[in-house]
Amino acid sequence: MSWGCPNEVNGTCLHVAGRACDPGMKGCVLFGRFVFSNTKKNRPGGPRERGPGREENGPGQEANRIARG
Numbered sequence: 811m812s813w814g815c816p817n818e819v820n821g822t823c824l825h826v827a828g829r830a831c832d833p834g835m836k837g838c839v840l841f842g843r844f845v846f847s848n849t850k851k852n853r854p855g856g857p858r859e860r861g862p863g864r865e866e867n868g869p870g871q872e873a874n875r876i877a878r879g
Contacts, residue, residue, distance in 0.1 A: 815839075 817824045817839060818831040826837040834840050834851030846852055 815823075815831060815833060821831055823829045823831045823835075823838070825839055826835065829835070829837075832838070834844070834846045834848070841851075
């Protein structure tokens with residue numbers, strides 16, 4: 811299984827303008843949300859916890875998962 815970032819086009823990040831795509835870099839939509847094997851890409855203290863009322867599989871999560879396929 812592979813993954814592709816929707817903000818990456820031809821190796822360039824559209825979210826962090828002008829930078830080469832480097833998943834987990836500061837400014838990346840993934841920064842601080844996941845744990846990477848490269849410790850330099852990890853947020854100090856680990857990923858942020860979900861706030862109150864934002865359950866992992868709460869209402870709408872299932873619909874979002876189905877819509878994305």
